[in-house]
Amino acid sequence: MTLHDLTIFDSRDALVAAAAERIAAILAGIGARGAVCLTGGSTIVPIYQALAATPLREKIPVDRIDWFFGDDRFVPAGHALSNAAQAQDALLGPAGVRPERIHAMPTHAATPQAAADAYAGTLAAYYGADRLDPARPLFDLVLLGMGADGHVASLFPGQPAAEEGARWVVGVDEAGHPPHVPRVSLTLPALASSRALLFIVAGPDKRPALSRVIAGDDLPAAHVRSVGPVLWLVDRAAAPETRIEDLP
Numbered sequence: 745m746t747l748h749d750l751t752i753f754d755s756r757d758a759l760v761a762a763a764a765e766r767i768a769a770i771l772a773g774i775g776a777r778g779a780v781c782l783t784g785g786s787t788i789v790p791i792y793q794a795l796a797a798t799p800l801r802e803k804i805p806v807d808r809i810d811w812f813f814g815d816d817r818f819v820p821a822g823h824a825l826s827n828a829a830q831a832q833d834a835l836l837g838p839a840g841v842r843p844e845r846i847h848a849m850p851t852h853a854a855t856p857q858a859a860a861d862a863y864a865g866t867l868a869a870y871y872g873a874d875r876l877d878p879a880r881p882l883f884d885l886v887l888l889g890m891g892a893d894g895h896v897a898s899l900f901p902g903q904p905a906a907e908e909g910a911r912w913v914v915g916v917d918e919a920g921h922p923p924h925v926p927r928v929s930l931t932l933p934a935l936a937s938s939r940a941l942l943f944i945v946a947g948p949d950k951r952p953a954l955s956r957v958i959a960g961d962d963l964p965a966a967h968v969r970s971v972g973p974v975l976w977l978v979d980r981a982a983a984p985e986t987r988i989e990d991l992p
């Protein structure tokens with residue numbers, strides 16, 4: 745991460761408002777067809793709610809966007825831990841997105857890896873190829889949170905999924921962070937196939953990992969790339985205490 749990619753907001757409310765505005769502006773610029781990769785976690789929920797409400801909802805061309813997921817918990821559809829259910833309740837439902845535009849991970853599959861393989865097929869069918877071309881990113885926008893351990897999507901530190909360099913989607917049998925249910929996750933190459941990528945990070949529990957990302961330590965979040973900008977929007981509580989001028 746370079747410092748010009750990091751914006752620090754004085755409060756979580758300010759972060760939520762600014763992130764929602766930024767996302768709405770990106771989505772408003774989508775042309776005839778676009779793809780967005782949604783995140784799970786708790787930080788994103790009020791941002792989804794702001795996007796689904798007036799006045800931002802009016803800026804979003806919901807019917808020209810296909811909505812995908814960066815990861816999900818391997819739980820039945822509608823489960824309290826489901827990222828897809830959370831996004832449906834906070835954003836997609838209230839914003840009036842039609843079901844055929846929503847591409848949830850098939851967490852009813854026999855195994856997390858079977859779900860991952862099926863979802864890779866869904867992505868490839870949308871993209872029209874099974875090889876990613878940097879000149880033609882898969883996603884217009886990827887949204888990500890970061891766990892306190894430095895995980896992104898469901899790519900946890902020290903696990904092989906975080907090293908995957910070929911497949912687009914992987915099954916994760918053991919989550920490295922609560923809730924400890926199996927996961928399905930896009931890989932770093934799939935996330936990197938994006939015109940823009942936005943991290944949204946809040947809370948004091950994220951501060952150590954964010955400091956490590958800035959220092960370039962070996963954490964999944966530090967390895968996230970995009971064809972376009974990778975922007976970090978963080979609140980003051982998550983930001984390192986080091987004076988900004990002293991950061992690398």
Ligand SMILES: O=C1O[C@H](COP(=O)(O)O)[C@@H](O)[C@H](O)[C@H]1O
Binds near residue numbers: 784786814827889923
């Ligand atoms: O496990 C998860 O959490 C991360 C971060 O979530 P947060 O609650 O700390 O905001 C999220 O990026 C990921 O999608 C989710 O499955």
